[in-house]
Amino acid sequence: xxxxxxxxxxxxxxxxxxxxxxxxxxTRHPPEPSGYLHIGHxxxxxxNYGLAxxxxxxxxxxxxxxxxxxxxxxxxxxxxxxxHWLGYNWHEIHYATEYFQMNYEVALKLIKEGKAYVCDLxxxxxxxxxxxxxxxxxxxxxxxxxxxxxxxxxxxxxNGEFPMGSRCxxxxxDMASPNMNMRDPVIYRIQYLNHQRIGRSxxxxxxxxxxxxxxxxxxxxxxxICGPEFEDHRPLYNWVVENxxxxxxxxxxxxxxxxxxxxxxxxxxxxxxxxxxxxTGFDDPRLYSLRGLRRRGVLPESLKNFVVAAGISxxxxxxxxxxxxxxxxxxxxxxxxRVMAVLNPIKLVITxxxxxxxxxxxxxxxxxxxxxxxxxxxxxxxSLIEREDFISIPDPKFHRLYVGAEVRLKGAYxxxxxxxxxxxxxxxxxxxxxxxxxxxxxxxxxxxxxGTIHWVNPNHARKIEARLFENLVDEESQExxxxxxxxTDNFKINPNSKIILNNAYIEDDVDFNFEDRYQFMxxxxxxxxxxxxxxxxxxxxxxxxxxxxxx
RNA sequence: UGGGGUGUAGCCAAGUGGUAAGGCACGAGACUUUGACUCUCGCAUGCGUAGGUUCAAAUCCUGCCACCCCAGCCA
Numbered sequence: 001x002x003x004x005x006x007x008x009x010x011x012x013x014x015x016x017x018x019x020x021x022x023x024x025x026x027t028r029h030p031p032e033p034s035g036y037l038h039i040g041h042x043x044x045x046x047x048n049y050g051l052a053x054x055x056x057x058x059x060x061x062x063x064x065x066x067x068x069x070x071x072x073x074x075x076x077x078x079x080x081x082x083x084h085w086l087g088y089n090w091h092e093i094h095y096a097t098e099y100f101q102m103n104y105e106v107a108l109k110l111i112k113e114g115k116a117y118v119c120d121l122x123x124x125x126x127x128x129x130x131x132x133x134x135x136x137x138x139x140x141x142x143x144x145x146x147x148x149x150x151x152x153x154x155x156x157x158x159n160g161e162f163p164m165g166s167r168c169x170x171x172x173x174d175m176a177s178p179n180m181n182m183r184d185p186v187i188y189r190i191q192y193l194n195h196q197r198i199g200r201s202x203x204x205x206x207x208x209x210x211x212x213x214x215x216x217x218x219x220x221x222x223x224x225i226c227g228p229e230f231e232d233h234r235p236l237y238n239w240v241v242e243n244x245x246x247x248x249x250x251x252x253x254x255x256x257x258x259x260x261x262x263x264x265x266x267x268x269x270x271x272x273x274x275x276x277x278x279x280t281g282f283d284d285p286r287l288y289s290l291r292g293l294r295r296r297g298v299l300p301e302s303l304k305n306f307v308v309a310a311g312i313s314x315x316x317x318x319x320x321x322x323x324x325x326x327x328x329x330x331x332x333x334x335x336x337x338r339v340m341a342v343l344n345p346i347k348l349v350i351t352x353x354x355x356x357x358x359x360x361x362x363x364x365x366x367x368x369x370x371x372x373x374x375x376x377x378x379x380x381x382x383s384l385i386e387r388e389d390f391i392s393i394p395d396p397k398f399h400r401l402y403v404g405a406e407v408r409l410k411g412a413y414x415x416x417x418x419x420x421x422x423x424x425x426x427x428x429x430x431x432x433x434x435x436x437x438x439x440x441x442x443x444x445x446x447x448x449x450x451g452t453i454h455w456v457n458p459n460h461a462r463k464i465e466a467r468l469f470e471n472l473v474d475e476e477s478q479e480x481x482x483x484x485x486x487x488t489d490n491f492k493i494n495p496n497s498k499i500i501l502n503n504a505y506i507e508d509d510v511d512f513n514f515e516d517r518y519q520f521m522x523x524x525x526x527x528x529x530x531x532x533x534x535x536x537x538x539x540x541x542x543x544x545x546x547x548x549x550x551x
Numbered sequence: 552u553g554g555g556g557u558g559u560a561g562c563c564a565a566g567u568g569g570u571a572a573g574g575c576a577c578g579a580g581a582c583u584u585u586g587a588c589u590c591u592c593g594c595a596u597g598c599g600u601a602g603g604u605u606c607a608a609a610u611c612c613u614g615c616c617a618c619c620c621c622a623g624c625c626a
Binding site: 442 | 552553554555556557558561562563564565573574575576583584585586587588618619620621622623624625626
């Protein structure tokens with residue numbers, strides 16, 4: 001399925017093109033390598049790579065790696081891998097750290113023009129003079145240093161002559177601005193840290209607010225698409241661009257974030273879950289990280305279709321997980337190989353079937369494809385059926401088995417339930433039924449029944465492990481985080497949140513493949529999990545089929 | 552009680568002065584070798600709210616309300 005949609009960002013681009021503000025489109029995907037990508041990032045990725053593609057321009061991957069405290073090589077590697085998995089290719093790959101020398105020169109220019117100064121206030125003191133949301137800040141006592149002194153001090157900062165935090169470089173803008181970001185923002189700070197890419201080669205690091213607009217200009221970015229939290233940084237972004245002396249002027253465009261109800265997004269929260277051992281890792285299938293989704297068998301196309309269909313606006317959206325599931329199912333339904341399996345078996349005996357007799361039935365592997373391959377199944381006197389496909393108290397609303405009810409056994413005959421056995425605890429152990437001659441699937445049978453159930457012949461089946469996932473967050477905490485970033489420090493993990501292992505029976509003679517997706521009738525979509533071996537198959541349930549009604 | 556942003560159905564979302572698209576979810580029905588898929592129909596006298604302008608307002612004006620972001624030498 002191809003999903004197409006236009007959005008307000010395209011309107012802006014079209015207008016810029018039409019009015020000659022730019023003659024091409026270039027974007028950038030600027031992740032900070034401080035965590036794994038999750039579904040919340042997909043919108044940004046689709047926007048940046050997609051828009052460049054659409055307008056015949058390019059999109060660079062540029063790591064915003066200006067803060068070594070939070071970053072690591074593990075994340076830079078995983079991001080590239082995840083972007084590729086999503087099916088995108090960057091034009092060039094860059095690092096904010098590549099531009100440090102150029103950034104430095106712009107800073108020098110600013111100092112020479114009296115637009116930036118070295119401030120000796122400690123972070124605490126600086127914070128005090130910044131004012132509050134309702135009161136203006138006060139000028140730093142170092143604000144009016146001479147150009148010479150600033151140049152000297154900044155040079156010595158670069159040389160590593162001062163301790164971390166003792167001085168910083170600030171843009172001289174307006175301490176009384178109602179926009180906190182314009183109150184002489186810090187644009188360079190001293191950091192003696194080992195950077196994953198450049199080691200200890202720089203003692204001063206530009207801040208995001210300074211390096212980002214500059215880097216956009218160096219690369220020729222025309223539209224710098226970012227999250228809503230940067231909206232009030234735009235005046236600063238423009239200030240830097242305008243005062244940089246650089247020719248190319250990029251334009252910052254903000255769009256709103258996408259959240260999924262009940263999903264824990266946000267790098268620090270996912271990290272916490274991993275650290276606390278609540279999940280098995282960044283690729284835990286219960287997570288909405290790209291790795292988790294991937295391990296769960298979700299196709300990248302589905303994710304892209306989802307974000308495109310969800311649309312892009314400026315109001316933050318908290319999307320119903322069913323909306324995502326719809327797109328996942330839509331693709332899975334087409335590509336999944338159908339296999340018969342029973343997750344929680346009870347025995348079904350066909351009383352009027354000849355002992356030892358087996359009959360071949362044939363079923364399509366991909367019923368959605370006209371050119372599907374087919375496979376043989378063997379129907380016999382005894383089958384294993386899903387426990388939930390039988391109820392002991394008759395209910396005409398129930399379309400499956402109860403005494404007196406008729407149902408089709410997928411690919412085989414229509415059978416009528418006659419009786420069942422119960423053990424000492426009241427659990428159903430065996431169900432009895434009679435088959436009706438002439439009702440075999442594919443024959444000229446005209447008889448219709450409401451339900452069709454799946455089955456497995458125990459003589460042609462083997463035991464496997466299937467993992468079913470419970471939600472990570474319970475209903476209560478979903479309510480609490482609604483409208484928020486879904487995860488505050490208070491979020492509660494559902495105490496029942498776990499991976500349930502089920503011993504299922506699956507038809508033998510199926511060649512399972514790691515790349516394939518499977519559908520087990522009525523139990524949803526599955527894929528092989530990573531710890532699968534030759535003789536030990538482990539399935540992850542990707543997602544259930546649309547909820548089956550049980551009234 | 553500063554600044555910025557956003558409010559259209561249960562959830563997303565189009566709409567830019569001419570009488571509320573579309574999708575998800577939901578309900579009814581048809582089809583069916585998956586209660587899936589597919590198909591058909593239904594689903595806002597209403598656009599945060601109160602006024603105002605206009606022949607005409609979700610769209611323009613004014614006031615109010617709610618939510619989100621900003622006081623890192625994070626991004």
